[in-house]
Amino acid sequence: MAVASSAVGNVVRAVVAVLVAALVAVTAGLPMTAGNASAGRAAPKPSVKQLKKELAALSKESDRLIEEYYNSRRAQQQAEKTEKSARERLAAAQEVYDRESLQLRTLAVAQYIGGEPNQIALFTGSQNPDVLLSRLALSRHLIDVQDARLRGYAKVRDERRxxxxxxxxxxxxxxxxxxxxxxxxxKAEKLIEKIKDRIDKLYTAPGVRRPDGTWVPQLPDGSENITPRMRLVKTLIKERFVVPFGIGCYRTIQDGGEHPLGRACDFMLSHGGAMPSAAEVKRGYEIADWAIKNSRRLGIMYIIYRQRIWHARTGTWRTMSNRGGTTANHFDHPHISVY
Structure with a gap:
């Protein structure tokens, strides 16, 4: 009975311990899990000063990696040059090798027909000493030629090898x-991307955000006639991406969109309604992905690209109806609107 009482006591103590841990977790504002039952408060977010210090260190490391990258490029170019030279020498040696092999085979066939290896055919059919001497001299010459060719063949073979x-x-x-x-x-690209992400996080859209995550609209200002939120998004994209075909924002045409309100910009990937190159299409996807990644913090409402629209309310892409052209269907630019 004492053993049973002790076991019950252990269970009760364990339950109490879990309840106390749960109470501590709730008090600290932490979700209740087995792993954080005894954990303390989360570490505070880094300050702008700390982020800038980390960015400076990352930039320094990035510069070092870029220098190593270019050193590697020079080493690669030298290796390519050396390898090309070796291939050219190999091709030249192969040509000589093939020619010498053919001549050696021709000589061997001729001597086989003539009675190799003792050159019997050269000394039969005549007893005239002058003829015999001439044939002996010819034999000696053929042997010398054969030796020379064999030596040449060996040299070419070794050079080829x-x-x-x-x-x-x-x-x-x-x-x-x-x-x-x-x-x-x-490695350098990943580090640079990390640096850019850190830079992005130093900025938060100006204005008031509602409890549901949407933002109170702003009035356009400045010479560009765009809102402060839209100006921040435009500035960050210009700093992060090359946009060689221009950025169009405010326009007076009342088309039911955000351009006349100063809350939208088009990041052009080509001129004159032409279909952009594969590289520019890829750049458009990168801009759109960046905008989605930073949408909540920067107050981005929706993105249109390649006849599809992404809205912050749903967090998904959906296909749009055909509007009849490359530009109208946003094939030549991503469109970004802010709240």
Whole structure:
């Protein structure tokens, strides 16, 4: 009975401990999970000063990586040059090798027909000493020619083998240089992306945000006739992306959209309604993805790109009806509207 009483007491104490931990978690504003039952308050968010300090350190590291990247590019170019030279030498040696092999085979066939290996055919059919001497001299000449060709063949064969090995070594070195270069490039790109994300997080859209996450509309101002929120989004995109075909924002045409209200901008990917290049289409997707990623913090209401619209209310893309043209269907630019 004492054992049973002790077991019950242990269970009761365990339940009490869990309830106390839950109370502490609620008091601290933390969700109740097994992992954080005894955890303290979350660490405070970093200040702008701390973020700028971290950005400076990341920028320094990025500069170092970019320098290493260009050093790797130079090493790659040198490896490419060396490998090309080795391939050219190999091709030249192969040509000589093939020619010498053909001549050697021709000589071997001729001597086989003539009675190799003892040159019997040269000394039969005549007893004249002068003829025999002439044939002996011819035999000696053929042997010398054969020896010379054999030596030449051996040299060419060795040169070919050496060039082939060198070409293989240079190709391996080139492959290693390219792999190293790609690794450094990707590392630098990730770090630069991290730096850009940190910069983005230093900015929050101006104005008042409602409890449901939407924002109180603003009036346009300044020479561009756009709202402060739209101006911030435009500025950040210009700093982060190259937009070589221009950015169009305010216009007076009342089309039911946000342009006349100063709450929308078009980030052009081509001129004159032309279909943009593959690289520009990719840039458009990158701008749209960035806008979605930062939509809540920057007060972005919706994005239109390539006949599709993304709205902050739903957080999903949907297809739009055909409006009859490249620009009207937003194939040549992403459109961004803010609250």
């Amino acid at each position: 050496k060039a082939e090995q060198e070409a293989a070594a240079r190709a391996e070195e080139l492959g290693a240089a390219v792999a190293d270069l790609e690794g450094r490039k990707k």
